[in-house]
Amino acid sequence: MWRIGDAQVPLVGRAEERRVLAALVSAARDGSGGSLVVRGDPGIGKTSLVRAATAQLTDVLLLSVDGFEAESTLPFAGVQRIGMPLADHIDALPPRFATALRVATGxxxxxxxxxxxxxxALLALIAESTTGGPVVVVVDDAHLLDPESLGALAFVARRLDAESILLLIALRDGAPADALLAGLPELxxxxLDVPAAVALVSRSSEQPIDPVVAVRVAEETGGNPLALVDLARDLTPGRLSELSLSEGPVPIGHRLxxxxxxxxxxxxPDVQSWLLVAAAASGGDPLLIERAVDRLGIPARAATxxxxxxxxxxxTTIRFRHPLVRSAVYGGAAAQDRRHAHTALGAEALARGLVELAAWHRAEAAxxxxxxxxxxxxxVADRAGRRGGFASRARLLARxxxxxSMGPRRAARLLDAAExxxxxxxxxxxxxxxxxxxGEQLDDVQRGRTIAVRASLAAFLADPVHVARASAEMLDAADAFAPTAxxxxxxxxxFAFQYALPAERSLAGTTVDAIGRRIRSAVGERADDPLGIxxxxxxxLILDAPAEAAPRLRTAVATLHARPDDDILDYGALGxxxxTALWDGETGDDLLNRLVRVARERGSLRILDAALWTQSLLRLGRGDPAAAGRSLEHVREVRRAMGFPAEHVVNAAQLAWSGAPPATVLGIAEAVLALGFGGVHSSGVRAVAIQDIAAGHYRDAFERLKPFVEEPFLHITPHELTDFVEAAERSGNGTAALAAMERLExxxxxxxxxxxxxxxxxxxxxxxxDALEAEPLHRGAVDLLSEAGTPADLGRAHLLYGEWLxxxxxxxxxRTELRLALDVFERVEAPVFAARARAELEKTGDRQAEVRADPSSLTxxxxxxxxxxxxxxxxxxIASALFISTSTVDYHLRKVFQKLGISSRRLLAERLGLLDP
Incomplete structure (x- = not known):
């Protein structure tokens, strides 16, 4: 049925759209969850279509919520209304989920x-309620939901897989909510096409309509069902004939x-005044509207x-015939009349203890x-912040x-809103x-906060100038804070130090040494608190010789290990x-694993994203491209959960280790450098140089690494020097190799x-x-690297020793050394080095070395x-770690068992081998 308010006419057309929705409902019944965003202009039939698809469902729990403008700045108001019918299930959730929902909803x-x-937590709550059958969640007018609720629903939609859950979200085209819903399937x-539109006009009119007129009206309205139904009902056949003969378009959109x-x-006037109060109320609360109307002296008969x-x-609620009717009432009223309506509604809301609603109406009346x-x-903004509603807090503070009044308080609120x-x-x-x-109305601390906000946005906005200057800006912020904070x-x-890392040699406006001196001036030579240490x-690390820096670095690592989880979120990535500076990859990986765990438990996906990316770089630096690839895949999974395109997650260095053509890797590295991220660029170029070494292109490797060696950067350069020694020695640049060794010793x-x-x-x-004295050194390198947990370097030691032998x-x-090297390179997925080891084995007469097949076809x-x-x-x-439901975990495990030909978890570790978590 086409539904306008409580009036209904048969739903014509939309056969294909109804088929799509029916298929989704059927899939949910079969345990295959899904979501759909239904978009369209006002009056196009979104609500009618969704209601038609869900009206006759049996053995299904139907949850339905609408967006209301008055709740659009109340964080998680939509989540609260969705969760209310499911309240009995909340105690069955893990405590952190239950607590998150209770705090978020007040x-x-x-x-x-x-x-x-x-x-x-919302996903877990809805999934918990599927024990009695499928759940269908319908969200109408989603563009009017608070951003926190819409973000939570979008998260749920992206994680639906093997659950009996269908989420339908209907909203207007071009809504500002588009960014939150990015990547979700859309309808x-x-x-309507002309035959369906003509049928709708004919069925909606109380009098016969000339078919020629009906076709003309259908064409001029573009088949908009609301326009067709209302014009057919409100205008006589004669007036419709006049419209169809006119040269101007039939009323639609603003005209309608x-x-x-x-x-x-x-x-x-009384009816118009009553309608204005109802339009201003937004949420349609009958009691609120009734008492506000009474405050204004509008007679009760106006509602009738x-x-x-x-x-x-x-x-139970007061609903307008259509949002365009409400828009016409509200937009067509005088500004003074709108303010009077909001004043009455705000006073009544305050009398009922609805503080947030009262504040919203009070602001609208201003x-x-x-x-x-x-x-x-x-x-209200402070309350929103306490519930985790930072987007709502920003909007409320901005308003x-x-x-x-102009002055320091206004500046302070804008700054709070920006943060x-x-x-x-x-x-x-x-x-x-x-x-x-x-700026002239800010004190020193506020000025520092303003600078810090700008600097922190550099990476978000991928502004190459600000990425390069972010550290310098944070030094300015530190200077502003110094006197009083x-x-x-x-x-x-x-942060000045941290922002220097992605910029690396692209750093602008300051130097690494300047950052080091500024830090030392603030904390002195010694410190006894965690941040100071x-x-x-x-x-x-920046200013001192290695012998002096090393003990302080170890103390800082020990301090990080001893910190509680809350501090790990702040400092963990520095581990x-x-x-890396201490050449202790295993401890670094342990610290990052802890950071990853805590970020997952807290739902801190942005920190998790950064931690996993850092972990991929660390694991690559340790010489384990396979483990780095797994970290990157987790990054992609997190990006998908956040609604970002996962295909953009590319680590140029990892691509090089995986055998990508150098031109491809260097092209990516140059593109990233243009955005100001010098660290990613240098890691990509170094990886290509390592690829050159593996392939025997030593001169190319030497030329690629030389600029980095000549312009050192913190803890990165010693790692570059080790590759530079090999490239220099093998390319005939022995003097440069000896000079590099003098820096490494x-x-x-x-x-x-x-x-x-x-x-x-x-x-x-x-x-x-080839001197005989080299053999004990080759053996010593193998023995030492066997303890280090750095597989690629161990493989390279076996390879070089095998070549020497x-x-x-x-x-x-x-053959013994080369087979060990080949095994390492195949295990860590380093095909260029594996090819070199295989070629060396063939030179020894061993022609049995074949490329190891991929043991599985797991996604x-x-x-x-x-x-x-x-x-x-x-x-x-597992569900918590991967941000999916337990049903999805069970679904994937069944697929894994089938593909691997096993029947229990006990055999997984054996079949998959020793793998990182």
């Missing part, structure tokens, strides 16, 4: 939950809204007249500056600032808000820097690391060439599920 106090954790409704406004204005005219339907209304919005927008990931909004702040100063300095270590002497000592020993063996004509011994998500199950994780733990 039923409990506690730390603000991460928005994605609320989304995961875009357009006008004008048609409704004329209809409304045909009623007496409005309903009798078919403009509204009155029930004219120009209204500090009292701004103060009320500030209170509060608009209502605040909230940044926390919500709304980078453009945050930047716009910062641009509105009058030393803790803020130290945190700004920490970490900062002191970073300053030492990768400290451990002090680092090796200062750091007690089997990894570094093993690599340096390998380099010494290389410098001896072959040149000594010791073929049997050479990335199947592989992730299988690896966690092989580690003994429960389905619930």
């Amino acid at each position: 039923y409990a106090a506690g730390p603000p939950p991460e928005p994605f954790l609320v989304g995961l 875009r409704l357009t006008g 809204e004008g048609h409704y406004l004329a209809t409304v204005r045909a009623h007496d 007249a409005a309903e009798a005219a078919g403009l509204v339907s009155v029930g 004219f120009g500056v209204d500090d009292d209304a701004a103060d009320r919005l500030q209170e 509060a600032a608009d209502l605040t 909230a927008a940044g926390l919500a990931g709304a980078a453009r909004l945050a930047l716009d808000l910062v641009d509105r702040i009058p 030393p803790e803020r100063e130290r945190r700004a300095l920490l 970490i900062l002191s270590a970073l300053a030492s 990768a820097v400290l451990c 002090p680092v090796s002497a200062a750091i007690d690391s089997p990894w570094l000592t093993g690599v340096v020993t390998r380099c010494r063996a290389l410098l001896l060439g 072959r040149r000594q004509r010791r073929r049997r011994d050479a 990335p998500q199947e592989s992730a599920v299988a690896r966690l199950a092989a580690r003994g994780r429960t389905n619930a733990e």
